[in-house]
Amino acid sequence: MTRELWKGNEAIAEAAVRAGLQAYFGYPITPQTEALEYLSWRLPELGRAFLQAESELGAINMVYGAACAGARTMTTTSSPGTSLMMEGLSYIAGTEVPMVLVDVVRGGPGLGNIAPAQGDYNQIVHGGGHGDYHPIVLAPASIQETIDTIYGVFDIADKYRTIGIIMVDGSIGQMMEPVTLPPMKEVRKNWPAWAASATEGKRERNVLTSIYLDPKQEEITNLRLMKTWQQIEKNEVRYKEYFMDDAKFAVVGFGSAGRVALSAVRAARAEGIPVGLFRPISLSPFPKEQIFELSQKLQGLFVVEMNSGMMLDDVMLASQGRIPVEFYGRMGGVMPFPDEILREIRLLHANGWKSEGHPRERWLAKLETIIKEEQ
C-alpha cells in the first residue's frame, strides 16, 4: 500500500470513483471545485457519466434522476450550494433512493466566504428540506478518514436506500495529506430491482415517486422512513475516543474542530490535565447513547465547534442536564487555534464548571472580548 500526497477534494473524488461511482453531477463552488474538476476527466476516462450542471438545483435533480435509474451517484458542493439542494434532498428522501452528497462547508450565512466552517450542521443534520426525513451525515477529520468514509458510504446508502452526506470543511477540501487509497471496486453491472431502468420486457414496470395524495398513505411512507431510521440509529453510530480511559472531563468536537481540539487535549495531557476527546463521526445518527454514558461518569463536557454551537444543542439533549456543559466556538470561517482551546481547558481544570445559565451565553460574552483582542 503506497502512501501518496493528495489534495482533499481530489481524494474525495478518487475515493468515490474507487467505490464504484457511476454518475456524477455538480456545479463549481469554492472550496469544493477541485472535486468537480477532477471527475470531469476521471469519469469519462473510465466510461462513466460526468456532467457539469447549470446550477446546484440542476445537479441535485440529475443525481435524483440517476439514483432513480439505479446508478451509484454523487454530487459535491459547498454550503450555499447545499442550501439550493435541499429541495432535491427532500424529494430523494421521500422517494427512498440512495445517493451521496459531499458538503465542503464554508463560512456563512449568505454568500459568506470560502474559509472552513461548520455552519451547515443544522441544515443537513436537522433537515433543511421539507418533511420528516433523516439523512446519514458523517464528518471525518482528516483526508484519510474522508477517503475511507466515502469509500464505505455508498454501500450504506444502498443498504437503507437513503441519503449519505459527508460533511467536511474547506480545510479538508483544500489541504494535502499523505494517504493510502483503497482498491478499485467493480462498477455495478445489474440495476437494482426497484430502479426505473426500463423494463426491457423482462419485468413489471417500476414507478418511483414521492407523492402520496392520501395522507394515510403518506403517513405509512413516513412510518417506513422512521423504521429505516431506527435501524440506522441502531447500526450506524460512529465516533472516536482519545485519552478517555482516565479522563475526568472531555472535549466534544467533530471534523476539523475535533482535530484541532485533539492537539489541545494532547498539550493539556502533557500538563497533567485529565481531559479526553470524544469525536462524533456520525452526526446523524448522533452518538447520543455514548454521550449519555459519558454524562454518568465525567465532571463535564466541553463542546468545541466552528459554528455557534449547533452540535452543542444535541450534546445538551444527550447528556440530559446531568453534568455541566461548556462551549467554545468560532464562526464565519474562523478556525480556532489549539491554544485557544487549551486555554479554555486550563480554565475549566483550574476554576471548575458552571451550571447556571446557558453555555452559549457564557461563550458569547467571552467571544466579544476575544475578537476585540485579536483585532
Add this chain to the structure above:
Amino acid sequence: MTIHLEDMQVIYQHPESLLNVNTHYCPGCTHGVAHRLVAEVIDEMNLRNDCIGVASVGCSVFAYNYFDFDFIQSPHGRAPAMATGVKRVHPDKVVLTYQGDGDMISIGTAEITHAAARGENITVIFINNANYGMTGGQMAPTTLPGQKTTSSPKGRDVEQAGYPIRASEMLATLDGAGYIARRSLHDPKNIRLAKKAIRTAFETQVRGLGFSMVELLSICPTNWHLNPAASTRWLEENMLPYYPLGDYKVHPALKDLKF
C-alpha cells in the same frame, strides 16, 4: 350479409403503452388526447420496453398512473434535469418528460433551457394551456395579454405582469435542439399533425440528433370556464395568433424522414 371475423381488420384500439384506466383529468381536457398520441407513437416505434418517463408537477403529475412503462416523478420544473440524470445513466434507453407550461417555462426555465442547449437526447412533451391548471387557473408564463385568470382577475396586464413566453421559438435558437415544433389539439386535423410531430420527436431521440420537444396547445375547459367546444374555439381564436403552429427547428437529418 354475413360478416366474417377473419375479414375484419383492427384499425383502432387501446394503445399498449397506455393503461386502460380512468384518468383524473377534467372532462374535455386534452391531456387525454396528448397521452394517447404519445402512447400510440411509442407503440408504433416499439419503444415501450425501453422507455423511462419523467412526470412533472401540475395536472400531469400522475402521468405515471396512465403510461405503462417505467416512470419517475420530478420536483416542480426539474423534470429535464432528472431526465438528464436518467439518460446519462441509460444512453441506450428512450427518456421523455411530460410537462405543463407553469412547470416547464416558469419554475423550470433554467432546466429546460440547459437541457436543450446541451442537446440532451430526451423528448419533451410540453402542454401549453395558458394557465396553471392544477392549482386552479392562475396566470402562467403562457397566459395571453388580457386573459383573465384567478391571479390576473382583470386580465393579464402586460405593463405589470409582462408578456407570455413563446417557448418553442426561444428553445429553437439553441444549437443543441434537434427538433422543436408547436402543434395544437383543438381539432382532428391538428391532432393528426400533432401525432406526426411527436413521432418526429421520438425519431430525433432514437437517432441521437439532440433535444426534441413538441409544444401542444391544449384546452382547459374547467379553468377557462368554457365548455369543451367553446374552449377549442377560444384556443383557435386566441392562442393560435399568439402561438403560431409550425416547425421551429428541424435537424437536417430529419427532413426526408417518412413514416
